[in-house]
Amino acid sequence: MDIGIQFLPFPPNPNLLSGRVIVVIDILRATSVMVHAMSRGASEIIPLATVEEAFRMAKAFPREFVILGGERKNRKIPGFDLGNSPKEYVAARVKGKKLILTTTNGTRAFHAVSSGKEILVGSFLNIGAIAQRCLELNKNIFIFPSGDEGNFSLEDTLCGGMLIDLITQKEKKQIILSDASSSAQILYQRFKDNLLQAFHLSHHGKELINRGFEDDLVYCAQIDMTGIVPEFKAGVIRVK
Amino acid sequence: MDIGIQFLPFPPNPNLLSGRVIVVIDILRATSVMVHAMSRGASEIIPLATVEEAFRMAKAFPREFVILGGERKNRKIPGFDLGNSPKEYVAARVKGKKLILTTTNGTRAFHAVSSGKEILVGSFLNIGAIAQRCLELNKNIFIFPSGDEGNFSLEDTLCGGMLIDLITQKEKKQIILSDASSSAQILYQRFKDNLLQAFHLSHHGKELINRGFEDDLVYCAQIDMTGIVPEFKAGVIRVK
Numbered sequence: 001m002d003i004g005i006q007f008l009p010f011p012p013n014p015n016l017l018s019g020r021v022i023v024v025i026d027i028l029r030a031t032s033v034m035v036h037a038m039s040r041g042a043s044e045i046i047p048l049a050t051v052e053e054a055f056r057m058a059k060a061f062p063r064e065f066v067i068l069g070g071e072r073k074n075r076k077i078p079g080f081d082l083g084n085s086p087k088e089y090v091a092a093r094v095k096g097k098k099l100i101l102t103t104t105n106g107t108r109a110f111h112a113v114s115s116g117k118e119i120l121v122g123s124f125l126n127i128g129a130i131a132q133r134c135l136e137l138n139k140n141i142f143i144f145p146s147g148d149e150g151n152f153s154l155e156d157t158l159c160g161g162m163l164i165d166l167i168t169q170k171e172k173k174q175i176i177l178s179d180a181s182s183s184a185q186i187l188y189q190r191f192k193d194n195l196l197q198a199f200h201l202s203h204h205g206k207e208l209i210n211r212g213f214e215d216d217l218v219y220c221a222q223i224d225m226t227g228i229v230p231e232f233k234a235g236v237i238r239v240k
Numbered sequence: 241m242d243i244g245i246q247f248l249p250f251p252p253n254p255n256l257l258s259g260r261v262i263v264v265i266d267i268l269r270a271t272s273v274m275v276h277a278m279s280r281g282a283s284e285i286i287p288l289a290t291v292e293e294a295f296r297m298a299k300a301f302p303r304e305f306v307i308l309g310g311e312r313k314n315r316k317i318p319g320f321d322l323g324n325s326p327k328e329y330v331a332a333r334v335k336g337k338k339l340i341l342t343t344t345n346g347t348r349a350f351h352a353v354s355s356g357k358e359i360l361v362g363s364f365l366n367i368g369a370i371a372q373r374c375l376e377l378n379k380n381i382f383i384f385p386s387g388d389e390g391n392f393s394l395e396d397t398l399c400g401g402m403l404i405d406l407i408t409q410k411e412k413k414q415i416i417l418s419d420a421s422s423s424a425q426i427l428y429q430r431f432k433d434n435l436l437q438a439f440h441l442s443h444h445g446k447e448l449i450n451r452g453f454e455d456d457l458v459y460c461a462q463i464d465m466t467g468i469v470p471e472f473k474a475g476v477i478r479v480k
Contacts, residue, residue, distance in 0.1 A: 007247045007248060007420075008247060008248050148419065151418065151419065151420070152418070152419050152420040152423070153419055154419035154423060178392070178443060179388065179391065179392050179393055179394035179441075179442050179443050179444075180391070180392040182394065182441055183392070183394060183397070183427055186426075186427060186430050187423055187427070190426050190430070201419075201422055202419050203418060203419050
């Protein structure tokens with residue numbers, strides 16, 4: 001089994017995606033929001049790149065079945081129902097609803113890897129379940145951190161590193177790591193007893209703290225809050 | 241002072257280069273060869289992207305003034321004088337000569353950042369001198385690891401991380417690190433007592449060992465063998 005991770009969020013070479021399980025990660029906060037919303041009963045999530053697409057998509061369904069969520073510059077978008085804090089996505093708001101989500105980094109990332117066959121939504125909230133699913137699928141793995149406005153993101157990479165760490169601990173077969181995957185694992189090991197310390201060091205973490213979202217860092221650092229593995233297919237995220 | 245490092249070796253946004261000191265790093269082995277050859281008296285180095293350009297350039301000068309050096313697939317190029325092992329570049333071969341060099345990753349990297357104004361040639365062999373020069377120049381810094389055929393390179397990143405570590409220890413002013421620069425520093429700290437261990441872990445290091453170049457890993461891991469700071473300007477590398 002071979003595990004790769006791409007440190008910068010440009011669209012990968014399609015050859016890298018074919019035949020691999022892909023794990024998309026945007027810890028602060030898109031994939032944490034997705035995993036949380038689905039664990040609270042959202043029926044499906046449609047990740048879209050732009051605000052315009054989100055409004056247009058919402059009009060295609062009866063308003064009461066749809067939740068519009070996401071952010072620009074970390075804040076809730078005018079006219080949207082919810083922002084990009086996982087804890088807003090409580091069952092009373094999202095249960096049985098279709099969530100239309102647009103964020104700066106995370107929702108775009110799904111479209112960058114959309115030619116892949118199995119695309120999983122990863123976060124610390126469901127990291128154990130993601131590792132387990134990867135072991136069951138028994139294929140090569142490609143981890144895609146969504147990054148921070150095109151730049152390398154420490155918190156996304158740490159989550160990728162934790163996934164690598166969990167898989168290498170459990171997999172019996174030889175695992176081949178690239179320089180990037182080894183480095184992600186080493187970075188995770190450096191912070192594994194204090195993920196929040198890394199979130200405070202990260203550019204995006206600092207930005208969220210400055211804008212009053214420090215609680216979200218604590219929330220997104222929770223490990224294995226749920227056992228669900230949302231999957232992106234044909235433009236929609238669902239739990240099998 | 242702000243220090244950035246780009247983890248993948250595509251041509252950077254020119255805005256990132258303007259007003260910054262740029263440090264190009266290709267530990268295994270191009271910048272190690274360059275620093276070594278200049279420390280042994282080579283008068284200048286012309287880094288070129290292709291073998292054809294190298295042959296053409298060599299014809300422009302009397303043959304006895306020129307050394308043709310470099311590699312493809314880690315091996316010496318047919319018709320060239322020297323390969324890509326630093327220790328081949330002894331004074332008896334290179335003193336007073338113009339070195340025309342073409343390698344897979346390193347020589348291309350200089351052309352990717354050529355719009356920059358001050359472009360330094362970094363390696364473990366001259367890392368202390370590079371740090372000192374950066375402190376004297378007192379500008380923002382952009383570190384450009386040459387990578388491994390387009391991929392992230394552990395050994396180049398460690399050298400970037402050591403440069404960051406040295407500068408942050410000595411600089412009195414506040415230093416702003418990106419997520420990538422913090423990560424490079426952490427990776428360096430993990431291996432600082434045993435750089436060779438990291439070279440053995442790296443994809444390119446393993447490849448060199450498989451092809452019989454293990455000695456080069458030991459050679460390129462030497463710290464501060466020389467105090468020279470070669471600089472790339474208008475297509476040529478010289479020591480001021």
